Amino acid sequence: MKYLVRNCLASVALMWLTVAPVTAQEVLLDRVAVIVDQGVVLESEIQKLIADVKRNAAQNNQSLPSERALRTQAIERLIVTNLQMQMAERMGLQVSDPQLDQTIANIAARQNVTVDDIRAQLDADGITYDDYRESIRQELITGEVTRANVRRRIYITEQEVDALIDIMDQQGAEQAEYRLGHILIGFPPDPTDEDIADARGRADRVIELLNDGSDFARIAIASSSGSEALEGGDMGWLNINSMPTLFAEAVQENDGEGLIGPIRSGAGFHILKVMETRGIEKVEIEEVNARHILIKPSIILSDAKAEKMLVEFKEGVIAGELDFAELAKEHSEDPGSALRGGDLGWADPNNYVAAFRNALATLEPGEFSEPVRSEHGWHLVQLLDRRVDDATDKRKEERASQLIFNRKFNEETENWIREMRDSAFIEVLEPTNS
CATH class of the missing domain: 3.10.50.40 (Chitinase A; domain 3)
Incomplete structure (x- = not known):
């Protein structure tokens, strides 16, 4: 039956369409240019697509390849679209007129124009509104066919998501900056255990005062042994790679928030405060x-x-x-x-x-x-x-998953189209000379 349909299509493709025999003169109205499985691509469709491409190129001052190359590209596009529409018919996919009207209204809203404005622009470009509506209907249907067939070919593992999150975090760490406040409760040279315990006690008291609302800068000026004590302990803007390793590890472990410490080093006990951040996405x-x-x-x-x-x-x-x-x-x-x-x-x-x-x-x-x-x-x-x-981590995971999905969707769409094209019966018919 499939071959019978193809033979019939081929026969039709070679026929001249005639007007009523009043003049008995043959007039070519259209012809079948390509047989695509159970469907056809008409010469008028090819010429219309080529005209659209030329019009867009002229509006954007773009150069175009030769007529032959342009025709080949147009035919390939129409073959794929025809196959998708045939598949949509088998799947029972349709777009109703109310759905179509709502989509066009949404397009107008996104462009901050009215539907009447779109009609006027189409008239100026020599495009009928009915043709425009049907092109939008076709885009909606072919898009849904593609999504339905490609989505089930995509599988995303937790390992892929985690790996991309790690990369995103590394990139973010390079861009993220922290404005740190620093108070050092220092040790004397060659500190004894008693000196260390005394410094720890003073550091704990500073933490208590800060948690109770005391001013960080005032306490830093009064108590800090750090080099930036007179600046209220303000170390300025630093990213993770430019701050001391001990501080970087503590800031990252505490998600870059609030008071951090006391942190012991060879110099004494450090108390940090993240006063501001920039370049950090927090949800x-x-x-x-x-x-x-x-x-x-x-x-x-x-x-x-x-x-x-x-x-x-x-x-x-x-x-x-x-x-x-x-x-x-x-x-x-x-x-x-x-x-x-x-x-x-x-x-x-x-x-x-x-x-x-x-x-x-x-x-x-x-x-x-x-x-x-x-x-x-x-x-x-x-x-x-x-x-x-x-919700920062959750949003990171959602974003990573979406990025991976988008990449795989694009890759699998190309594969799916190629497989669909390769498995179809395609016959490009040369124009018939009369």
Whole structure:
């Protein structure tokens, strides 16, 4: 059957398309230029793509290769697109008109123009809006076909991610700079054990004063034996490679934050303070610890009754007559948290649906919300606590994974296209002279 279709296509390719026999004169309207498996590429498609390339080149003052080379490139592009569209049809992939209109509206928004502005520019370039819409539809479909087929060819290991994070950290360490404050509680020459213990005691007292809010610069001027004591202990801006090894190790171990020390060396006990940083990416997110009871309205339980039930639960818990955890275990319809007494644990509030997230934003630790309606049902929410968590490592991991995925996706896309092209029946037909 496959070969029968190909033979039919080949026959059509060699036929002249004629107008009505009023004049009995043959007029070439279009012709099949390439047979691509179960599809064809028309000469008009090739000429249109070549015209688009020439127009873009003229707008960007770019030179182009010979007509023959340009035609070859256009044919190859159309062959791949045709194969992708055939695959999309087999997969049942489609883009509806509303989806297409929304995509074009998004394109206009990103360019800070209106859809009417896009229409006007297309008219100026001699491109019909219908052709533009169909080209966008085709891009969406071929893009989804590519993603669906290439994504499953990609596998990323933890070792690859860790290795890239190490490289990123090394590059970051070279760029990161710290403005260090330094206080040295020095030893006398040839210190005795008693001298060392005395210096350690004084260093501990300095740490206590600093933790209690004392001014670092004032204490450095008064107590430090370091060369920068008169500058308030300010060592200036240093990167890891330019500061003393002992300091570099301590700064890295403490993630470059706050007070560090006392650190013992041959000179005495050192106390460091990271006063500022630059060239360092640090990501912090607020997390919330909350619990809830979820009641889902049904044919039996109306919206109003579900809301009233939670109001009564709240009043009973506040009065000390009911236990929140027990109510959650007995009544909550959230299977993930009900057995834990409604406890959701620590989470980024952005992970929750909008109504739930907004309710949490208005609460202080320990407070209960009024019943909240979301797409899941009615919630009674209690905020247990808030905290700021360092998400730098998590973001590094996400970024490393994405970088590896992008690299592999590009590599595998090329491989997939080549394999798809090589396994297809392709016949380029030479123009027929009349």
